[in-house]
Amino acid sequence: MQSTKANQAEPSDAESPSAGTPTVRVIKKYPNRRLYDTDSSSYITLSDVKALVMRAEPFVVRDAKTGEDLTRAILLQIILEEETAGVPLFSEKMLANIIRFYGHAMQDFMGSYLERNLQIFMELQQKMAEQAKELTPELWQQFMAAQPPLAMSHFFAQQQKAFAQMQEQMLSAFGIKRPH
Structure with missing residues (x-):
């Protein structure tokens, strides 16, 4: 899942683990459209985010500057890529x-x-x-x-x-x- 290692690790924004509560992976989206996984301290791709979805791993995508939740937008972007890459799930x-x-x-x-x-x-x-x-x-x-x-x-x-x-x-x- 590690595409490119960052020069230095950023502090993790993930929730602290507690009994039975899964840690939510935090992914930061930067203005240059790069995605940074705070859990692995590396830049990742949309394919990596899709892999998280496929494994049902909890995550949230946040704007690196504002902290705004961008998870829906990223999921929609993955759906758009899937729809245009192969056999579409949704008809016109x-x-x-x-x-x-x-x-x-x-x-x-x-x-x-x-x-x-x-x-x-x-x-x-x-x-x-x-x-x-x-x-x-x-x-x-x-x-x-x-x-x-x-x-x-x-x-x-x-x-x-x-x-x-x-x-x-x-x-x-x-x-x-x-x-x-």
């Missing part, structure tokens, strides 16, 4: 629909709805991976070819539940009670 239609929610009264609800559904999908993927540890890639491929409706039924049930919860939140936000 999906991106246009997401853009339409900015400034819309439903923006907060849509964000939490998408986040919850992605979390449900990630949990399903993790459960399936745990159950498939013993399967070879060939057996896994055969299983998935034969079982997609069964494997995804739990996800769709969870998605429907999340949508119903979102509807209830919207109605209660407007003071409307649904008849039972």
Whole structure:
């Protein structure tokens, strides 16, 4: 993860470790667009930050001068690079629909709805991976070819539940009670 060693180590801004609380790695972004990892005392690249994300390591990106949190901007930059480098995850239609929610009264609800559904999908993927540890890639491929409706039924049930919860939140936000 160390791209270029800095001449001298900067003091770490990471939280002090306490029982059960993971240390949050602090990455400083300088005006020259370089990223400095205070944990490894080295300059890193966006690929290195992506590796942190892939390993689910907690981190925050801060502007070196102002201390402003730039984590979202860096994550969006990684997504942009991924979208332009290979097979995109988001279609143009999906991106246009997401853009339409900015400034819309439903923006907060849509964000939490998408986040919850992605979390449900990630949990399903993790459960399936745990159950498939013993399967070879060939057996896994055969299983998935034969079982997609069964494997995804739990996800769709969870998605429907999340949508119903979102509807209830919207109605209660407007003071409307649904008849039972």
